[in-house]
Amino acid sequence: MTVDQPGRKYIGVAVLALAMIAVHLVLRFATSASATWVDLPLWMALLAGGAPILWDLAVKIRALDFGADLLAGISIVSAAMLGEHLAGALVVLMFSGGESLESYAVYNASSVLAALARRMPSHAHCRRGEAIAEVPVAEVAVGDLVVIFPHEACPADGIVVEGHGTMDESYLTGEPYQMSKVPGAEVLSGSINGASALTIRTTRLAVDSRYARIMHVMQATAQHQPRMRRLGDQLGTWYTPLALAWAAVAWLASGEANRFLAVLVVATPCPLLIAIPVAILGGISLSARRGIIIKNPAAFEQLGQCRTVIFDKTGTLTYGQPRLTEQLCQPGFEPRQVLALAASLEQYSKHPLSGAILAAADNAHLPRHPVAEISEPPGRGLTGTIAGQRVEITSRKHFLANRNDQTPTEPLPPQIAGMECLVLVDGRLAAAYRFRDEPRADGASFIHHLAPKHGMTRTMIVSGDRDSEVRYLAERVGIDHVFSSQSPEDKVAIVRRETAQAKTLFLGDGINDAPALVAATVGIAFGQSNEVTSAAADAVVLDSSLSRVDELLHIAERMRRIALQSAVGGMALSTIGMGLAAAGVLAPVAGAVFQELIDVWAVLNALRAGWSPRALIDFE
Secondary structure, three states, rough: OOHHHHHHHHHHHHHHHHHHHHHHHHHHHHHHOHHHHHHHHHHHHHHHHHHHHHHHHHHHHHHHOOOOHHHHHHHHHHHHHHHOHHHHHHHHHHHHHHHHHHHHHHHOOOHHHHHHHHHHOOOEEEOOEEEEEEHHHHOOOOOOOOEEEOOOOOOEEEEEOOEEEEEEEEHHOOOOEEEEEEOOEEEEOOOEEOOOOOOEEEOOOOOOOHHHHHHHHHHHHHHHHHOOHHHHHHHHHHHHHHHHHHHHHHHHHHOOOOOOOOHHHHHOOHHHHHHHHHHHHHHHHHHHHHOOOOHHHHHHHHHOOOOOOEEEOOOOOOOOOEEEEEEEEOOOHHHHHHHHHHHHHHHHOOOHHHHHHHHHHHHOOOOOOOOOOEEOOOOOOOEEEEOOOEEEOOOOHHHOOOOOOOOOOOOOOOOOEEEEEEEEOOOEEEEEEEEEOEEEEOHHHHHHHHHHHHOOEEEEEEEOOHHHHHHHHHHOOOOOOOEEOOOOHHHHHHHHHHHHHOOOOEEEHHHHHHHHHOOOOEEEOOOOOHHHHHOOEEEEEEOOOHHHHHHHHHHHHHHHHHHHHHOOOOOOOOHHHHHHHHOOOOHHHOOOOOOOOHHHHHHHHHHHOOOOOOOOOOOO
């Protein structure tokens, strides 16, 4: 995992404290060692582990940052002075363990940038005359000829000048399709080449490419991401000054310093330092058993407070698999014959819609015909000759632009939202095919239950797809706020604006969603399609199911409720104990025993967060 230097330091402190506590227990119960030797490991934990903690706390005090961890530092000192070495070592362990988790959460964005950087090649294969030279990507100039080898990442934006093949652009566009690449086709940096070598002419420097811009957005988003206030910090802001004031009043009123110590020992915020992390770990464990990986425990605490849900479209609210939904044939053309011709031609294409046509033909058990003279000019569609007939599959835009006085005037069907292609046979319009990337079956019910069951007040779609397709989906699932044709930069701006109004939850699955995942209060990624998206997200739903998202919401809400029960209940009991200690009823040692009983109750209650309830889904 990726943590900063302080985070690594606290990991070391936690390991040391755990080891010394284990040695102490062995010496205490498995040997007849003297009391001096039994307590020596605990002294080592307090000195070697407590010293860096106390130093960091002193820095916080200087900055007037008073939280629950301040009581932890005072408790470590008090435990050492009272001879409660085991209690002090436990406080060291819990505090350092919590800080390690926090450091991992805060600096997790660095792993996203590292994953982005690993995807880009450091060198490009530039054509120099008849030879190919390997040069650093930074030295590639606009207009250079670059050869992209099979299965290699494209180092810069450009135009294909030689070769035919496919490229996986899902990392950048969010569309889970293999895109056909022929001379004249545009390629994006960061795309993964297929099985054929391509030669491109670069149109931008690597530093100005689409991929580089996403990197810049990610860096800016990570730098401006606010540090989340953990639940323990929020409760500690009022509990810490209350405990210190109570201890000081008890000392001043009685004139006995041991009452100050007794109050602080009872006030040790173990329900904050122990019970809350135990509840969080229980929720993380339960999530993992449901196929949900929690990467940022701090954001896990925030899920129940999110009020705006922002969805990407493709692969999130849809299945990411377009299918042929309508075949509108012109008079004189038989639908099965036209589909057989179209499928015969499309088997040589990697266009996103070719798979849908082939699937429809296979379901109808139609044969494939031999094809000759295949051509796929960029932006003009696919053409070929089948049994002496000229068959063309193209777009409405290209068909209308090339229509002339000699073109038969068959009326075109009205254009509706969604994807479309036209099939021409010997220059005549034979059929219009309509396609849909269908919404998930549970999409509408999931959206509609968010407000009554989870308190969500606003749902949105923010997508890079065209407006008609996004609005069609929004109407199907019941979302009113629609933003289409959005770049990754646009998505970040929208998410930031919404997050300034209320805490946001963003769901996406493509690398183009990564900056928005980081910018949102909580980001959830669907599937394991790429390491960048998974690294940017606070949680990863492995099987791309909205039901799993609902389970995650319930787990997080339940975890927060149990954590609050443990923390607030424990602090309430500690407050009673502080009153008894201030009155002199509880001596410091008795106060430590009383606090241990509170801790046991708080931890046992917190363990419930890892239990599986009867139901975790409340929509159909």
